[in-house]
Amino acid sequence: MASNANTSRGTVPAKCVSCDRSMDSPLFCAHCRTLYPADDVSHFELFGLDPSYDLDAEVIRRTYLNLARAIHPDRFPRAAEEVERLSERVSARVNRAFQTLSDPVLRAEYLLEMLGGKSATQDKNVPAEVLSQTLMLREEIEEAKASDDQESLGRLRAQVGKLCEQTLAGVAELARRLPGDEVCRQALRAKLNSMKYYQKLLEQL
Amino acid sequence: MDETETILGIDLGTTFSLVAYADEEGPHIIRDETGEGRLPSVIGVVPSPEGGKPRVTIGWTARNHAVENPRATVYSIKRLIGKGMDDIRQELPFLAYAVTAGPRDTVRVEIEEDRYTPEEISSVILRALRERAERHLGRAVRKAVITVPAYFDDAQRQATRDAGQAAGLEVVRIINEPTAAALAYGIGVREALEQGAAPAPARTERGHVSLPQPTCPQGPSDKPANASAAAQTVAVYDLGGGTFDVSILRIERDVFQVLSTAGDTHLGGDDFDREIIKLVQREVQEQFGLSIDSPTTRQALRGFAEAVKIRLSEQEQANLELDLGDNRSYHRTITRNEFEALIDELVERTLVLCRHALRDAGLSPEDVEQIVLVGGSTRIPLVRRRVEAAFGRPPYTALNPDEVVAIGAAMQASVLSGAAADMLLLDVTPLSLGIETMGGAVGKLIVRNTTIPCRATEMFTTFVDGQTAIKIKVLQGERELAADCRALGEFELRGIPAMPAGLPKVEVEFLIDANGILNVAAREQRSGKQAGIQVVPNHGLTRDEVARITRESIEFAREDIDAHRRIDLVNQVEFDTHKAEQMLAKVGDQLKRAQRERIERDIAALRKLAAETQDLDELHRALDAFGKSTLHLAELGISAALKDT
Structure with missing residues (x-):
């Protein structure tokens, strides 16, 4: 989980390792369609957002659909098996991010842990x-x-x-x-x- | 390599199966010589008299001879695929063929001395569809998208994929039936709207999907103005021969996003038939003290009950008549009301599932802007009434409920062949995925209705010093206890480096791919380099078994297809020549003598060819030529018939 909230766009690689052109998303290169696992990137960064509880549901949805369009396994029908596996993994990652950001409870939970709070297993306190x-x-x-x-x-x-x-x-x-x-x-x-x-x-x- | 290699769309149904493909003009159902798109999902195994390989009949032939061949006619195999013996106990009293347990919690169909896996039976049907497509397209086809009920679990999906492989098809994607239907519906509506404000006429040409009428998809909406005007919330209510699914989707231009799905893989038209069968069996028992439950009567009652059910969709009542021998006969009239009372509880169950799907999507019935009906059982008036009442609006019935799933499969196939790159389908996993934890509880890893692909990871360790293998029991289902969920089997992690107990850290990744099929991978993290762990699944068919049925079925089914095609062609020859003779008798005097004699010679020659030739393509061509050469006669016959009326 990313710990650094202030550099929300900092982990986007400057250039695609495959075609050497600049990248807009940490997940894929829009030019040559190379996929990146982007495991260290926060859900907010994936969606190009600053970490915040208040989000525009319509913006999230639109961003999600654009991302899904680019990385879904259906978009790599004749690709090599490892590319297909990677697109599944990256899609799973984006789906998780969308689910988390769209749900107010999951979103608060994620934000809390990202910003230094304890997880539910670390702190089980209930009034x-x-x-x-x-x-x-x-x-x-x-x-x-x-x-x-x-x-x-x-x-x-x-x-x-x-x-x-x-x-x-x-x-x-x-x-x-x-x-x-x-x-x-x-x-x-x-x-x-x-x-x-x-x-x-x-x-x- | 052809860049846009044709990928078939196949609807492998409980009762009927269909095959379709898409080209620049759109999707087409591939029909048989008589214009019928549906192939009954029935196969008959007929022992060869010389004691050689059994002969296999498929489709209508097998279905029409089910009663004479009760123990060797296999139907509704979809209700057994991917299942264990315990799952299908309630199924057995209604099957005329024998079913026994196979290894690793699977079942086998037993015919004479031979045992067949459900995958093998299904592969015979898939192969027949593939060959139908190859004949139509005039080239070999190797790839297909196959549809399954949305509520199919992992084992059922894998088994379906294995059946495809055994039929010589690479299954490039498994998609859910209601989602396929939504694709066909959504694209149809969009095309109709693009063609102008006026409702587009339904294309009725054979082989084309009938376009749905645009029925004002954006009615008055209370959604905020920034919400996309083109988005529509749709419920697909899919009641087929053996399974029920409901899926709630949001359709926005080219994106089809499934919000939730619910269903029952053992609820469909078969169950409605069974209510009629039970009624007849009970009454015959009461009136005559007879128990009618032999394999022959099971096959006969099935056909009989289905016919009664279909009649009651059009008429208010139907007559039941059974000859019981010894001058005894059972007869009574069943009214539509009586039938509706018999199936009411089953229909109610579908509505409960609709409510579950809505709840999981976070919606109420009035949020649904369109209800699309799919599956032959939605022709039942009670089903339509109850669906309308549950959602508070009349369902959309302009699509052909038998063909829409195959059409949608062909559309997805064209996406995967790279031809329709704008469309995107986002589906969900129908069941929660978990692992058995201490004390038989379930630790959930992925909750139902999560968009696929989805992924979860879990850490495992050892309990004993030097332990090098860990077993993980993977489950699908919503219940709290492992015993109440469907066990997908045990995965064994092997090759863990020997270490003191509790020290190894094995990270296991559970990934549900775009087919809804689980993939498990594991890595040990403590031993410095992330050692790969061998994952051994334990369910369904082994790779070796799939390879075996693939290999063995090749010859087996080649013969079947030819036998099946031969029967079809010979029947057609019989029909066409008989009709020509009738016409000659009726209007032959309007022809010149030479013409008459030529037709008589053609009739004799075609019959001779049908009786003797082994070359079925030659017979097909001769049949076509006969049709052309008797065209004038047929026209005279039609005008004579018109004058008569």
């Missing part, structure tokens, strides 16, 4: 009240499911949906303050961890 609340909700869901109580299930769905919304608002507020201080990053970590609990509940519904 005690969230734990007890989700425990209770889980029991209610299981009961309602066991008795096929559609009315309660509907109510629970709305309740958990609301909790997700509120938590996401909190995530957004903290993510906008990144890199922030350690307190801010820890608070964001806790919110993201809570979000996982709520999302799991939502899946059960």
Whole structure:
């Protein structure tokens, strides 16, 4: 993962090793179509963006489609096997970046780790009240499911949906303050961890 | 090397299969001599009287003789491909042919003494399609895009690819059936719009796709103004003979992006037929105390139930009649309402899956701007009504539901041959991919509906000092426990350098490629140089087995195709000469005597040729020539028929 947020375009190689012309994207040369794994480049850099929580979904989508057009395996139909493998790998990389940047929770998570915060495995802290609340909700869901109580299930769905919304608002507020201080990053970590609990509940519904 | 080598598009269906190709004019379905594009996915194995190699019939011939040859007529093989014995238990009571377990969690079809893999059976059908294409194009074809249900798992996709290889085809891409249908739909709509505001007339010429009418794809939209006006959200509802898929796509000019997919690879027209079969079996049991469940009755009931089902799509009721021997016969009338009650639960299941797909795409029914119906089972009125109610708008039915998938496959084939470089298809993996962790739980690596190609890596280590191999159990499915997911097999990592327990660090890469097929690679990172690890998959056919069926089927199927083609041609000769004789009797007096005698001689000569020749191309040419030489007679016959009315 890239650690240097200030040089968002710094890792684009100046010139293509294959045709020696200048490159616009770290992933491929627009002139001779040579592909680059670009493993050290952040998702933001791939999309030519500065790291930020607030992104224009339409811009991301458009950039994604342009990238996909250039690197998708369908674009290398008669290429050598290693080129095909590389295009799969590079496509997987761009797909992951698009998925991460398009999803507010994944985006906040990625931004947090990129800017010095701990990952979910490093810091599993979840506020005690969230734990007890989700425990209770889980029991209610299981009961309602066991008795096929559609009315309660509907109510629970709305309740958990609301909790997700509120938590996401909190995530957004903290993510906008990144890199922030350690307190801010820890608070964001806790919110993201809570979000996982709520999302799991939502899946059960 | 020809830069734009033709790549076929093949729809390998449960009930019917089709082959198509694309040229500068667009995609074309390749039809048989009678203009029929569908080839029944049925093969019959007929033991040779001299005890030599068995003779194989394919398609209509095999289908029409299923009842006489019940245990050696193989149908719906797509429901068995890539499956293990445990997966198909509920299938067995409805199959007239014998199925036994094969090695590595696979099944075999057993006919007489011989056992066939589902891949082999499928390859016979694929080969027939390939040869049909080669006859039509007049040159050899070696490559194909083959479609599979979107919900096919890794094993089913691999098996389909192996079947292609065994048929002498390099499968350049496996694509999903609903996605192929969306391609055909999307390109059709775009072309229609480009041709002007007025709705383009549907091209009905044989071999062309009927163009869909532009039905106002951008209606009033609440989307922000900066959203592309040309984007459309489409749901493809694909209910075929054996499988159901629903895919939600966003189509934006040339880009077809699948947002989500859901389905059931054991839900289709076959299951509707079975409801009728069960009803008949139950009632015959009640009324006559007879259990009708021999292989012959299974084949007979299947054909019978299918015919009843099709009739009930057009009529309000159909008669069921069965001769049970000994002057006993079962008959009753079944109404459309009764049939709908029988299949209601199955149709409801498809709608639940539609809701799952919508949820995964983050959409609600009203966001879907068009519902495209695909697959023969969408002709059932109940299906259309329920789909309309579920999405709150009438579905789009202008495409031929039998042909649209093959047309889309041909379009993707032309992209891969470099001829249609603007189009881009972005599909997803239908099932989550995971590995078994301690205690039989599933550690998810890739979640369902992730755009492919996609990739995940995971670190593994050893538990015992000096351990040089690690087994990884790879699973597909959504359940929490490994036992409830579909095991793709065990991958064994071999060649790990001997080190104390826990020290090796093996990074395993799981990559799902653009075919939706898993590729596993591994590297040990601790031992300085990143040692390659041999990955040994354990499922389906081994490379050796694929090579064997490829090798053996060559001769086997060459004969089959000729036998099949011969039957078709001889039938056609029979039909054409008989018709000419009828015409001669009716309007022959309008011809000069010399003309009459020439036609009589031609009839006799063609019949003689059909009975004797081994050269099928010669017979085909003679048949064509006969058609031309009797054209005048045929015209006289038609005008006489018109006068009669």
